[in-house]
Amino acid sequence: MGLLLAPLRLCLLLAVGTGAQKLPTRDEELFQMQVRDKALFHDSSVVPDGAEISGYLFRDTPKRGSRTPGSLRRVRLTPAGPSCLPRYYFVVEEDNTPLSVTVTPCDAPLEWKLTLQELPEESSGESSGEPEPLDQQKQQATADEGTELFTYKGNDVESYVATSSPSGLYQLEILSTEKDSSFKVYATTTPESDQPYPELPFDPRVDVTSMGRTTVTLAWKPTPTGSRMKQPVQYCVVVNKEHNFKSLCAVEAKIGADDSFMVAPKPGLDFSPFDFGHFGFPSENDLGKGRSFAGNKPLGNKVSRSYATKPKADIQKMCIGNKNIFTVAHLKPDTQYYFDVFAVNIVTNTSTAYVGTFARTKEEAKQKMVELKDGKVSDVFIKRKGSKFLRFAPVSSHQKVTFYVHSCLDAVQIQVRRDGKLLLSQNVEGVRQFQLRGKAKAKYLVRLRGSRKGASMLKVLASTRPNKQPFPSLPEDTRIKAFDKLRTCTSATVAWLGTQERNKFCVYRREVDDSYSEEHRRREQNQCTGPETRKKSEKVLCKYFHSPNLQKAVTTETIKGLEPGKSYLLDVYVVGHGGHSVKYQSKLVKTRKFC
Secondary structure, three states, rough: OOOOEEEOOEEEEEEEOHHHHHHOOOOOHHHHHHHOOOOOOOOOOOEOOOOOOOEEEEOOOOOOOOOOOOOEEEEEOOOOOOOOOOEEEEEEEOEEEEEEEEEEEEOOOOOEEEEOOOOOOOOOOOOOOOHHHHHHHHHHOOOOEEEEEEEHHHHHHHOEEEEEOOOOHHHHHHHHOOOOEEEEEEEEEHHHHOOOOOOOOOOOOOOEEEOOOOOEEEOOOOOHHHHHHOOOOEEEEEEEEOOOOOOHHHHHHHHHHHEEEEOOOOOOOOHHHHHHHHOOOOOHHHOOOOOOOOOOOOOOOOOOOOOOOOOOOOOOEEOOOOOOEEEEEEOOOEEEEEEEEEEEOOEEEEEEEOEEEEOOOOOOOOOOOOOOOOOOOEEEEOOOOOOEEEOOOOOOOEEEEEEEEEEEEEEEEEEEOOOOEEEEEEEEEEEEEEEEEOOOOOOEEEEEEEOOOOEEEEEEEEEEOOOOOOOOOOOOOOOEEEEEOOOOOOOEEEEEEEOOOOOOEEEEEEEEEOOOOHHHHHHHOOOOOOOOHHHHEEEEEEEEEOOOOOHHOEEEEEOOOOOOOOOEEEEEEEEEEOOOOOOOOOOEEEEEOOO
16 A cells, blocks of 8 residues: 655746846746656655655745836746645555645644545556656646645644545645745554654643743653653753744754845846856856846946845754753743753654743842942942942932942942932943932932953942042042153152142052062052051051142152162052042062162
């Protein structure tokens, strides 16, 4: 008892320009003859009873060969007949034969129809030169629509099953109306014994057994195909953020959605020979260097390639063997994910979908809010790429509020909201102050976002009394300048900038190894460490300095008592009226070895 399945028609969608734009020269009658010629275009997808085949459909276009002035048209090339719908035929030779036909849409909903035509008695195919029975029936099918047995429209895996079918020619017609799409077809006359697809358990649901901020654990009942039928089965888990999938080929089509497909160029643009080669037409070498698809103009460098590249699908597929418990890791907190499990027959590569599920991962643990006290400095530590939230709720009415931020290490980002409204968003490096307009009974929320390079340390103060300055004022440039010509074997002369405000400056020195480099200095740079962290033996001096004229606000100091040929790290601290200090950028100097 045999069954043969074969595609009858081949549909090509070719983009052709109007006016001067023409296809490469070819004999249309010869082309049509070649399509009909079995030696050239034969049914290469004929499969035996009980095998799954894959196919591809071009999107159906109801209007055929219509031409609109000034635009492109799409032409269908078909071997014969009024319809370009792919048709698959198979013959059931005996009455009362079981029959099962399964169609699996992959990346778009399909419309498909199964019809039956009777086998003519003269279809013996034994006489010389007569067509084979299947070929003869395919010719008859173009004129005889037959009896409609089953129709379906959608993206589910759907089957037609009959325990007793009459003999005849069965025609399967498939249409994709949304977009170009792939699909799978399976047909058999022995559905009871074949069992092509892994069987689902009595409860085919996928359960979520545990859930965290970045992990979800799934469990499902094993398929009977592996245990009872002794067939090799593995499970594939699919995770995405959009929806559940009904077939594994739909997953594979989604994963491959970032491939490039040719699209019609805009009017007036030349086609590339590469694009025509995509459909089997002559390449650039065959066409000749000076030949053009648009009139007699040479192509030159104006050959365009037009592609539509879709973004890569955000989807994960993991095949995990025969275990039926799996933990999906590396998920994002507070995000909804869809989970699907597929049982896959390793030998035949056929698959069956479990009933998928979805879940939302847990939120990040809420951080403890730091309460800022009016006029009090708070020390804040932020992990690398982390965030901290601070709240300031003045107890009295105020016209203005000032935030002082001292970033000890790298730059950080600060955002300030008043009663939910964003007032400020800036990057902060060193010492900065921000004065905002106040509002009665207002509450302020400060968000500090750390650096990508490493952990961040800050000192933050909020005050409704702007005249009280906790941190010393700083110049824009906090570098220390060393004078090489004034360097001796026992001393080094340095200079730094001040401000118009009278501040206390303290200078410290520390001997370091010759291997100590600028990279070491940058790693140790922490502007929030004060003189209290230094040894008394490292102190050089302290002095007060300011200048009403900022152009002259510079001071120098000669550090004496150094040893010849030694390296020293010099630090300058400026101390404010409230006792808070800020360190200038450290300076590495080396005394002369010979004088």
